Amino acid sequence: MKHNFGLDQPLPIRYLRWLGMVLQGQLGYSTSNSEDVTTAIFERMPATLLLMGCSFALSLAVGVSFGILAAIKPYSLVDYAITTFAFFGQSMPVFWFALMLQLAFAVTGITAFGYHFALPSAGISSSDDFDLGDHALHLILPVAVLSLLSIATWSRFTRSSMLEVVKTDYMRTAAAKGLDRMRIILRHGLKNALIPVVTIIALSLPSLVAGAVVTETIFAWPGMGRLFFNALGQFDFPLLMGYLMMVSALVVFFNIFADVAYAWLDPRVKYN
Amino acid sequence: MATTLVPGAIVAPVAEEEFHIERHGVWKRFRRHRLALLGGLVIVAIALVAVFAKLLPLQDPNFIDQVNWTGYPLAPGVAGHLLGTDENGRDLLARLIYGAQISLTVAVAAVFMELAIGTVVGAISGYYGGWIDYTLMRITDVFLSIPLLPLLLVLTAIVAASSNKAALSFGVIVVIIGGTSWPVVARLVRASFLSLREKEFCEAARALGNRDGRIIFRHLLPNAIAPLIVQGTLEIANVIILESTLSFLGFGIQPPTASWGNMLANAESNMAIAPWVAIFPGLCILVTVLAINYLGDGLRDALDPNMR
Numbered sequence: 001m002k003h004n005f006g007l008d009q010p011l012p013i014r015y016l017r018w019l020g021m022v023l024q025g026q027l028g029y030s031t032s033n034s035e036d037v038t039t040a041i042f043e044r045m046p047a048t049l050l051l052m053g054c055s056f057a058l059s060l061a062v063g064v065s066f067g068i069l070a071a072i073k074p075y076s077l078v079d080y081a082i083t084t085f086a087f088f089g090q091s092m093p094v095f096w097f098a099l100m101l102q103l104a105f106a107v108t109g110i111t112a113f114g115y116h117f118a119l120p121s122a123g124i125s126s127s128d129d130f131d132l133g134d135h136a137l138h139l140i141l142p143v144a145v146l147s148l149l150s151i152a153t154w155s156r157f158t159r160s161s162m163l164e165v166v167k168t169d170y171m172r173t174a175a176a177k178g179l180d181r182m183r184i185i186l187r188h189g190l191k192n193a194l195i196p197v198v199t200i201i202a203l204s205l206p207s208l209v210a211g212a213v214v215t216e217t218i219f220a221w222p223g224m225g226r227l228f229f230n231a232l233g234q235f236d237f238p239l240l241m242g243y244l245m246m247v248s249a250l251v252v253f254f255n256i257f258a259d260v261a262y263a264w265l266d267p268r269v270k271y272n
Numbered sequence: 273m274a275t276t277l278v279p280g281a282i283v284a285p286v287a288e289e290e291f292h293i294e295r296h297g298v299w300k301r302f303r304r305h306r307l308a309l310l311g312g313l314v315i316v317a318i319a320l321v322a323v324f325a326k327l328l329p330l331q332d333p334n335f336i337d338q339v340n341w342t343g344y345p346l347a348p349g350v351a352g353h354l355l356g357t358d359e360n361g362r363d364l365l366a367r368l369i370y371g372a373q374i375s376l377t378v379a380v381a382a383v384f385m386e387l388a389i390g391t392v393v394g395a396i397s398g399y400y401g402g403w404i405d406y407t408l409m410r411i412t413d414v415f416l417s418i419p420l421l422p423l424l425l426v427l428t429a430i431v432a433a434s435s436n437k438a439a440l441s442f443g444v445i446v447v448i449i450g451g452t453s454w455p456v457v458a459r460l461v462r463a464s465f466l467s468l469r470e471k472e473f474c475e476a477a478r479a480l481g482n483r484d485g486r487i488i489f490r491h492l493l494p495n496a497i498a499p500l501i502v503q504g505t506l507e508i509a510n511v512i513i514l515e516s517t518l519s520f521l522g523f524g525i526q527p528p529t530a531s532w533g534n535m536l537a538n539a540e541s542n543m544a545i546a547p548w549v550a551i552f553p554g555l556c557i558l559v560t561v562l563a564i565n566y567l568g569d570g571l572r573d574a575l576d577p578n579m580r
Binding site: 087214 | 416423429544547553561
């Protein structure tokens, strides 16, 4: 049997065979339930993309707004509040934040206006029938958990990038024309301040992926991250390798995308 | 290449004086950053408590209080357990403090390893350039393109699969974390070395016939140390989170040895009746990491005013 599976071969040979297979688009078969690895991963991808997409949109909206808000009046109360929040967000262990949200909103629940309600803390839906409201409720806690770190990072970055832009000559010109600060920042500053932010957003994809593994595991979210974690307990190495392969490809793709976007947004950047 | 050689005896006193002034400025800038000062104090306090844990009137962290334990965690204050017990009737405070020992030691050891590898790779890459630089940087890129946490999990799973989970000892975790997270440091050192190797003092050192190794470690590295200190500090915070995440997921420090992460592993199932088991270890992680992050931020402002 060892011979039939090629397990009697030395490790380098097995690795080369695996590489050859990968080049043909074949990631092998899971050793725990003999599922095709590619199919298994693609089956779980939509759930992960839903989670990451929502978290991405939320982080972008909240993170960038927080950054702008903090930059409008640097060293004001608002700025301190946002910066402090960002420090907490960057220092928070994702899994513990998840546990605390579960404790507050799912286990204990919230009592307000005479009603007592609790958010679902596990899974993607309560029943197999499609119900948009139910889906949305299940999304709240995982998305909040996954977004915290990126909101914190992106808001700090947007703030410092905006403060750099505010110092430039064209911003002073706009101010000299008598425009109010809000308008200058949103109309003239934002576009330029966001250029470096694009890079940091693309580069934070690995941490989003890592966060998704933890989040999906804790919230029993049926995505790639949970598939990966379950495979870990089974020592299902074809599946683990396949997952790492796919995720790394995604990271490389995003890096290229960031480089291209950077050159497109800022015509001064030229690549040879 | 028209470098004038200045006798060392004349240079030395001037350099020393500058260094003194420079150091004074660093402390002055650092002192202004109140939160960084506070962060530093918190870290020192936590480290002292962790180091002298044996001298404190604590229970054995693995001792099960069978007299009072009912099968559920004991509440804070009950039967002399200041913070209560965990689900196995072990004193939570004692486990938190001994857990601090483990978590902090893993973090410091892993960061030292990370700095050592990263510095050597980055220095060689930046100093020599050319194909050496190209090769080393592509290896670095490979590490950077794989998300760190999944990679760490797979590596620990490989160790666990080849023997058993108990093999995931303290040293293995340190080597795995330190061996995979050095690329950031390597990039940083390389960037410093790329500009430093063009400086005149480097050329002078070369003209004096110094060996490359001596130039790299005695002349260039001391000038690249400021960003390294900042990065090293922030990395300790990162590694504390990484280790606790691994331990929480069951692929880090193995019970019964307490670590802040593995203390939370079973907390979820008892959260409705014993929230304190879930709250305290996480709070320790948050406070420690927050303190280190503020400290690192202050150090960055103080050591490298141009960096932000």
